[in-house]
Amino acid sequence: MKFIGGVFTVLKETTWPTRKQAWHDFISILEYSAFFTLLIYLFDKLLRLGLVDLLNRF
Numbered sequence: 428m429k430f431i432g433g434v435f436t437v438l439k440e441t442t443w444p445t446r447k448q449a450w451h452d453f454i455s456i457l458e459y460s461a462f463f464t465l466l467i468y469l470f471d472k473l474l475r476l477g478l479v480d481l482l483n484r485f
Contacts, residue, residue, distance in 0.1 A: 444452065
């Protein structure tokens, strides 16, 4: 039972974000996700064009 009591103690001592901080974090995650999705898409597009060009030469 000490484990369960310890869990509740940790939860009480945890500082939870405010609503404004939570929204800020959520928007940041969306921005990073969009950036890396675009980066991966562009890299894939360039790689595919290069591979198609290489295959067309043979």
